[in-house]
Amino acid sequence: MASVVHRPMPDEEIPNGGLTIGEAAAVCGLSVDTLRYYEREGLTALPADRAPSGQRRYFARDLNWLAGIVMLRGTGMPIRDIRAYTEICRREGNEAERLAVLEQHRERVLEQLDETRRHLAAIEKKIDFYRTGAGARSPEPYTSEQRADR
Amino acid sequence: MASVVHRPMPDEEIPNGGLTIGEAAAVCGLSVDTLRYYEREGLTALPADRAPSGQRRYFARDLNWLAGIVMLRGTGMPIRDIRAYTEICRREGNEAERLAVLEQHRERVLEQLDETRRHLAAIEKKIDFYRTGAGARSPEPYTSEQRADR
DNA sequence: CTCCCCCCTGGAGCGCGCTCCAGGGCAAAC
DNA sequence: GTTTGCCCTGGAGCGCGCTCCAGGGGGGAG
Known part of the structure; x- marks a missing residue:
């Protein structure tokens, strides 16, 4: 289990075009492969934005969401439960849920x-x-x- | 992760001929398969005694040892490390280790x-x-x- | 004797959470 | 122009910790 956040990286440090997957991985203490795996498994609120070249770009909102995922994983929530939670969060007006x-x-x-x-x-x-x-x-x-x- | 010890079972409750693997499993909150698996993997101080019929029999010392294993597993020690620890404990005079x-x-x-x-x-x-x-x-x-x- | 239940062994299978690989692309650095 | 480095995809592979199964046996209850 990697430690939580290597560089806290405040929003204003994120360059205008966003971070590459490698940079995002370093920030949130996950591997590049894991980040892609999480996206495939539906643990991201939205699929990552893409640069014109097709490369993923990560912004503050993505890093915030990922920080939440790291926290849930870090307390032992299984992938499938995080996926379910993510699906709930994609819909609006279900704060109680x-x-x-x-x-x-x-x-x-x-x-x-x-x-x-x-x-x-x-x-x-x-x-x-x-x-x-x-x-x-x-x-x-x-x-x-x-x-x-x- | 099953809870620790279902019945604490003081030593005097153990019948003279020992407990069957099913009974032992119930006592320490593991499955029969897991008990056999642990033995195969070398996590038991000694292989379980056998009845003349070939069935395993568990005594107080076995249950005590298993309680220790449950504790180590329950705090996340991997099987291979428990095996190493078990091997250390089989030798004498290495309390420091x-x-x-x-x-x-x-x-x-x-x-x-x-x-x-x-x-x-x-x-x-x-x-x-x-x-x-x-x-x-x-x-x-x-x-x-x-x-x-x- | 027949049931039934639990036991045995060796080995296969499985769910989880990644992790790695082949084969290929873009682009900045030299 | 070529080298370098990071990126892409789809899919295979892996380590862990069990869990299950086939095929067989003993032994107490009825």
């Missing part, structure tokens, strides 16, 4: 955070177990070393 | 938690945006709706 999707996702993320924290606590117990030297003092790797989560 | 693996994993989990929290904050900003009705008041799905993370 968008809100519902986001709130539901928020719940899942909270649960996931919670579970990770519980597992982390168990790992830390185990670490303590080794730090205090209890691990060195007990023979089997097995009966003694485990069950830090109890 | 085990500790190092666990501490490194802890660091990664903390980073991951942090990133998730940042993304979550962005999602919550966006939720607020819709809750306050700002979403309904601005025309495009695009320029207005996004960039909650700024």
